[in-house]
Amino acid sequence: MTKNEWEQDLEHQELEKKAYHRGYRAGAKAEGEASKRVELLENVLLEFAGHEDEWLQTKSGLLKRERADLVDxxxxxxxxxxxxxxxxxxxxxxxxxxxxxxxxxxxxxxxx
Structure with missing residues (x-):
């Protein structure tokens, strides 16, 4: 393997490594957002179904949410x-x- 081929191979490996990490971070972010949405919907359904007061949304709990979550x-x-x-x-x-x-x-x- 020549020096030029070796450098190209190393550069290719670095690009693959960066692409992998970008994809991993994007996947982890999407998973976090999805689990957050599932939790929000679970709470809304439990509140809607008339479960105990512990499932009711409090004012302080609602103020902690993002505007988009509240609209949803x-x-x-x-x-x-x-x-x-x-x-x-x-x-x-x-x-x-x-x-x-x-x-x-x-x-x-x-x-x-």
Whole structure:
């Protein structure tokens, strides 16, 4: 092996090493983000399912979260509420709709 081939081989090995470390770090970062998202969804589902107060989100706990996580949580909770609403009977839906509208437009709705 000539000196030039040896230097090229060494340079190639260094490039492969750097590429491996870039991929490893990106994979580790993606894994951390994925596990964080799974934990967030688990907490939202446990809170939603009516588990004990220990699963309820506290104000200080919510303030520690990033804005994007909070937006994801709100959207997920809205989807869950919509799913429940769609499974209700028509008369229960009507009562809930009237109650919501009475809070939004109290002057136009008389109390039943």
């Amino acid at each position: 949580q709100i959207i997920f909770q809205r989807q869950l509420m919509r799913e429940l609403y769609n499974h209700l009977d028509d008369d229960v839906r009507l009562k809930l709709r009237k109650k919501a509208e009475s809070h939004i437009w109290p002057a136009t709705h008389s109390e039943d």
